[in-house]
Amino acid sequence: MIPAPFDYVRPGSVEEACQALAADEDAKVLAGGQSLLPLLRLRLAYPSTLVDIGRLPELSGVHDRDDHVYIGAMTTHDDVLRSPVIHGACPLVALAAATVADPAVRHRGTFGGSLAHGDPAGDLPAVVLALDAVLVARSARGEREIPAAEFFADYLETALEPDEILAGVRIPKLGPGWGYHYEKFHRTAQAWAVVGVAAAVKRSDGGIEEARIGLTNMGATPVRARAAEAALRGAEAGDRVRAACEEAAADTSPPADLHAQPDYRRHLARVLTHRAVRTAAGWG
Amino acid sequence: MPRIAITVDGIKHEEDVEPRLLLVHLLRDRLGRTGTPVGCDTTNCGACTVMLDGRSVKSCSVLAVQADGCDVVTIEGLGANGSLHPMQQAFHEEHALQCGYCTPGMVMAAIDLLRDDPDPSEETIRRGLEGNLCRCTGYCNIVRAVRRGAQEMGQAVRTP
Amino acid sequence: MTELDAGLVGEQIAESGQISEPDGAREIGRARRRKEDRRLLTGHTRWTDNLQQPGMLHVMFVRSPMAHARITRVDVSAARDLPGVVAAFSGRDFADEQGSLPCAWPVSEDIVIPDHPPMAVSQVRYVGEAVACVIATDRYRAADALEAVEVDYEPLPAVMDMNEALAPDSPKVHEAGNKAFSVTITSGDVEAALRDAPVVIDRTYVQQRLIPSAMEPRAVLASTDGDTFTLWSSTQIPHVLRVMLAVTTGIPEHRLRVIAPDVGGGFGSKLQVTAEEVLCLLLTRRLGVPVKWTESRSEGNLTVHHGRDQIQHLTLAAEADGRIRGLRVRLLADMGAYLMLVTPGIPMLGASMFNGIYKMDAYEFGCTGVFTTKMPTDAYRGAGRPEATFAIERIMDELAAELKMDPVEVRRRNWIGHEEFPYTTVSGLTYDSGNYEAATDRALALFGYDKLRAEQADRRDRRDPVQLGIGVSTYTEMCGLAPSRMLGMANYGAGGWEHGSVRMLPTGKVEVITGTSPHGQGHVTAWSQIVADSLGVPFDDVTVLHGDTAIAHKGMDTYGSRSLVIGGVAVLQACEKVKAKARKLAAHLLECSPDDLEFDGGAFTVRGTGSAKTIQELAFAAFTAHDLPEGVEARLDSDATFDPDNYSFPHGTHLCAVEVDTETGQARIRSYVAVDDVGRVVNPLIVRGQVHGGIAQGIAQALFEEAVYDADGNLLTTTMADYLLPSAADLPDFTTDRTETPSTGNPLGVKGVGEAGTIASTPAVVNAVVDALRPYGIDDIRMPCTPERIWRALEGARS
Structure with missing residues (x-):
């Protein structure tokens, strides 16, 4: 057409x-x-x-800055997942970017574009949410920083004003001791995620010190699994982690569509969160 | 109407294009490069895959104006001097095509995936082709062809 | 057939990647690389959308957004005023000349064949039905004009469910009601078989609606010089199409040429006479310029005929030892809104196949065709036979489960023994040959059946969250459509013969013309092999022409796994006639009796002497005509029409191992083995490709694909983002092998192969999924077996 x-x-x-x-x-x-x-x-x-805006050099590239990685909005998924800086400092971004669509789409599609599109079924929104990234918007009025938690407003809607452009994203470096995983559940390789779980986990002796979990396609926006994060804090490996992950779907309103009903999505969120956390913790 | 300069299979073109003109329609309807077909409207099937500045893209999801100043290689520009590219030859040897409609895009995607891994495993090949749909072959022979093409291309590099 | 004829060919393809070559110089049996490939690989293609004609205009269709409505107003005037727009028409503008799209298979006396205008005039009955068209200088202008056409509708209730459609108070799709036809076939006393049977299994299976999804969307180009008409179409059936278009449009057949240029797959979906083909012809007649229409994928998902869509109710009666007494089948078949070319015939192609490869004394088949407000259904790879095979192969597993018997063993106890062929089944078909034992033994060995069963037991014992399921399908199918006599008995509107012509050119090269219309099947290569062997000419010296009614003047086209078993044989027979002519000429030139000549290696040699004439020399002699014997014309060519006595019955055993993640419900195929018996093989490479592709499509039905309508009749799966076709990353490698039991129905000994993989694989996969879940008390998962459906079944079982 x-x-x-x-x-x-x-x-x-x-x-x-x-x-x-x-x-x-x-x-x-x-x-x-x-x-x-x-x-x-x-x-x-x-x-x-x-x-x-696809050719503006100032919007492109991955930059290693002191406490964060700055990803220009027009950096392609392909460039993101090839970036040594990202692999070193925020590998969760690369893990998720590698699951976006297919190679040809990743050559054209951009990191910022998929965030500004605001699709809760996209893989990257949940990641920036989990990592507490800061999104940098530009307009004729100047520059504005938007925390990821405030960026995704509704289905296909973001906090960007009509005259604003997403210029880049600051991904805080979490430092040593963290493990990462993006668990994507989809029916065919190029299909959208039915549910996805982005997990960053800091291990302590035999357990979890802290976990951050972003959920893909579990609502009109990407959401944090706050209840599960809280329950995971200090949890020891084994049944306590499993029990904590049972909280993953709390306070979510997943959509009903052709590919899944809400109750199944909630179930998946729990199972996949457990898997993502275990893999991120290195127990996979 | 924006004027764009674009090189397609080694030939330079300057064209006045409507902004909405899709790259694939520029190729097919304006430049007569009908070797690249269209199979869907949602970036799923990959039949229209071409190389844009050396990377595989789906030409139904690129505007012609976005390709201004770029170099495009289509299936028609792959072989040299009337001979088949090793990947085209491998598809022939392994019976990796039946109706042939997905073939141009599949060959392009296959060549692209070898940039990252010149000796890919079966799984790497299958993952690398996830954006290209074929309805005839069940993919088995395509996977074999890509492996064979990779070997031939590796050979080609090693023997100058 | 004797055991000796059913030799194993030992073609362990998946392991070695090698294909055995036949002995000697014979072409038949060789893994020739395809002649078709080069153009396709280099992009020098002739897809219909590639074609341009001077002054050509582009057509697009305004399509109904309503499933069922009266059209109260169509206003195309605003569209006409847009730049680049040449014309715009409503259905009413063509009401007097567009006729009704044909249905060629009135399967019963009581059938209702409703009027089916190519462009709706007063009422629409499915979302996507054409109501108006615009014609513009290019596709962009045409797309803009579509939005300027105004159509008002008065909604009528959608009719979506077959059971509800048959209720007396249901809204009607057509004046005559929602029942299209009903047919019952009985053989033996099913009531008696069911009565007091030690085991009775009663099941209902749903064949979901599928979208065939050939990779090339449809396209049509029509032109006229005012007197004659040429239609290029992405079709499987240029010959049938020409006849039907002549009848539908009134354009005399001799002034209409139909060309199928390169066609990017069909799978039955291009076995049709479409509204767009009729209307492009009428538009070029009215406007006097060439017009082209190219479908978009989302338009195609709505309006290319759909496949399957049946509700199957089976009752199987068996003895305590597993031997089947009888089978009763009750089908509801969703016709959609109209009867298209062979819509009602599709379930009937399965009517005699629900008994599968099994012996039984009683059989009853009943089918009701039902109208609903959906896209019509029609042929899709296998057409009626996958549905039948699925049902019998699924219920055989249920019988095995009921008897706590191995599913392979219960099949062994019932199948026709290799020594019993030819065998006339309970449904009246005569299977000419087969060896189910050999194919099954080979498949079990390749699969590692016992080892996988042991692993399955272990996982069950361990309550492994990932359970293993093993599915078997021992199928046969009737293909090679079809003996004309049998088609006549089934009330089909045409015959099933095929035509082939062979002409020696003056330089000794060979031009073959076939009535088949390949679109991926490799006929050019395979027919070249047949001809090379028969005439003793080099493979490369043969060319094959097809797909143009001005070149191939006679043909019945390509569908139903018919091309080789009928069309290939016709080519062979034409070769034999050419040789007979050549023999006369050779005898004359060599001054001997024709009986003294032996033909070998492309030359006639006088027995006991060295004197010889090659077929090429004879071709030149026929061309110069300087010295022809009495009664021999100046041409070395011939043609033949072959009409088989019987269908062809390929068979085989497919085995599938599936891992089911009981936490997410996801089923993943771990290994797949197919051993098929398609008789003698002309080109093992092409056969293997057909099997691979067929298996993939069958797996797709089992696990991925479904056309979904909502309650209002809106199709929800209009794009490839929603209708999930598997990619390479979603499918495993397949291990394939063959046994070879020659068909006795044709001189090549060949059986059809185009549909076999699709027919066999769907039940193998679903049987494997259900097998994995059986310890939970689950005995069915509706197709496609999505993770969510499996999870829900597990949830139901757990609670």
């Missing part, structure tokens, strides 16, 4: 991009286009203008 007509601008700087967005309330940002183009082709979206 074929998109409806739109205008196209390719700004030379982030400032220009912000101006273009501010000038037209029906304008939309074009990043890698891997979510947007299918929507346009199915005529499920009718932007007046696409503001192509």
Whole structure:
């Protein structure tokens, strides 16, 4: 199928991009286009203008900074999962990026694009949520930092204002002693996650000191499994960890769709959280 | 209408394009490169896979304007001097195609996955092809062909 | 058949990757690489959408968003005014000339064949039905114009469930009601068999609706010079299509040429006479310029005919030792909203197959075709036979479970022994040959059956959260559609013969014309092998033409695993006729009696002398015609039409091991072994490819695919993001092997192979899933066996 007509601008700087967005309330940002183009082709979206930010060098690249890793929004999934910096400092991001769609899509799709799209079934939103990342937005009004916990507002909606561009993401370095895993459950390799669990676990002697868990596709937004995190704090390996993970679906409102009903998603969240935590803790 | 410069299979083109024109339609309808087919509208099937600046992309999900200044290689630009690329030859030897509709994209995806792993395992091959659907072969012979193509290409590198 | 004929060919493909080559110089049996490949591999293809014609316009269709509604208004005027738009029409604009899409298989006396206008005029009956069309200078302008067409609908109730549709108070899809037909076939006394039977198994299985999903979406290009018409279409059936289009549109058959250029897969979905084909012809007639329509995938999911969709109720009666007494089958078959080309015939193709490979004394088959407000169903790989095979192979496992018997053993006790062929089954078919013992023994050995059973027992003992299931399917199927006489008895609207022509060219090369219409099956290669052996010419000297009614003037096309067993044989017989002519000519030139000549290695030699004429020399002699004997024309060519006496009955044993994660419900295939007997093999490479692809599609039905409509009749699986086709990453490697029991029904000894894998694999997979879950008291999982369905079954069993 074929998109409806739109205008196209390719700004030379982030400032220009912000101006273009501010000038037209029906304008939309074009990043890698891997979510947007299918929507346009199915005529499920009718932007007046696409503001192509895919070539702005300042929005691209992975930067190792003191206490965090900064990932430019236009860094492709492929570049993310090849980045030694990410593998070293925040491997959970790479683990999840490797599960996004398929190789060709990962060559075009961008880290920031999949966050700004705000799809709770996407793999990366749960990861930045679990890692307490900070999202950096730019507009003609300047720069603004948005904690991940405040970024995902509703289904396909984020805290970005219409004239704002997601410029990059700060992923805090958690330091030594942490293990990571992204457990994705899907029916076919290229299908969206029915449920996904992003887990970061800090081990103590024979148990868990701290765990952070983000859930994919367990609500209108990605969510943290706070109850499970609390129950895991100080839990020893074995039945206590299993019991703690039973809390994973607490306070979630998972969707009902073609691929699963809410009760099954809740069940999966519990099972997959246990698996993700065990693998992250190195007990897999 | 934006004007773009694009190199396709070694030939430079300048084209005025509607912003919404999909790269695959530029290739097929404007430039006559009909070797790259379209199989879906949701970036799932991979039939339209081409190399864009050396990396596999699904040309149905790239706007022609996004490819401005880029180098595109399609299935029609793979072989040299009328001979088949080793991966094309391997698909032939292993009977890795039946109707042939997925083949251009499958061959491109196969070549791309060897960039990371020139000697891939069966599992690596299967994972590397997850974005390319075939309805005829059940994939067994495609996996064999990719392994064979990898060996041939490795050989080609080793024997100058 | 004797035991000697059922030799093992020892082709352990998966292990070695090697294929055995036949002895000597024979082409038949060689793993020839395909002649078709080069163009396809280099992108020099002729998909219909690749084709351009001067002045060509693009057509797109406005499609109903309602499952069932009266059309109260269609206004195309705004669309007509858009830039680049040449014309726009509603169904009413073509009401007088568009006719009704044909149904060629009225299976019963009571059948209701409703009027089926290509573009709806007053009422729509499924989401996606065409209601208007726009014609523009390019596809982008046409897509824009679609949105400017205004259609008003007055909703009518959707009819989605077959059982509800048959209730007296159900809303009607058609005036005459929701029953399309009903058929009952009986053999023996089923009531008696059921009465007092030591074991009676009663089960209902659901064959979910599938979307065939050939990789090439449909496309049609039509043009006219004002007098003659040419239609290019991504079709499996150019010949049948030409006849039916002539009848439907009134364009005389002799002025209509149909071409199937490169066709990107079909699997039955392109065995159809479609609204778009009819309308493109009518549009080119009305506008006088070429018009092209290319389907988008989401449009195709809505409007390419769907497959399967049956509710199967089986009652099986058996003795305490497992021997079957009789079987009763009651089917509801969802026709969808209309009867298309062979819609009602699909369940009937399974009517005689529910008894499978098993002996029994009583059999009853009843089927009711039901109208619903969904896309019509029609042929999809296997067409009626996968459904039947699934049901019998599933219930055989239930019988085994009931008797606490090994599922292979219960099959052994019932199947037809190799010494009993030819065998006339309870449903009246005569299976010409087979050796179920040999195929099964080979499959069990390759699979490591006993070892896997031991592992299964161990996992059960350990209460391993990952349970192992083993599924078997010992199938046969009837294919090679079909003997014309039998099709006539079944009230099908055409015959089942096939045509082949062979002509020697002056330089000694050979041009073959086949009435089959390949779209991936490798006929060019396989027919070349047949001809090379028969005429003694090099494989590379043979070319095969097909898929164009102006070149291949006679044919019945490609479907139902028919091409080799009928069309390949027709080519062989044409070769024999060519040789007979050549013999006369050779005798004349060599001044001997035709009986003194022996033909070998492509030459006629006078027995006992060195004098010889090669077939190439004879071809040139026929061309120059300088010295022809009395009654011999200046051509060395011939043609033949082959019509078999019987169907072909490939068979085999498939075994599947599945690991079921009882925590998530996910089933993963661990190993898969297929031993198929497709008779003699012309090209083992092509056979292996057909088996692989067939298995993949059968697995897809078992685990992944389902066309889902909501209660209002909206299709929810319109894209490949929702209709889940398996990728390479979702399937295992398959271990394949063959036994070879030649068919006695044709001189090549071949049986069909195109559908066998699909027919066999679905029950093998589901049997494995259920086998894994049987300790929990679970005896069925509805297809596709999704993780959620398995989890729910486990939850039900646990509580």
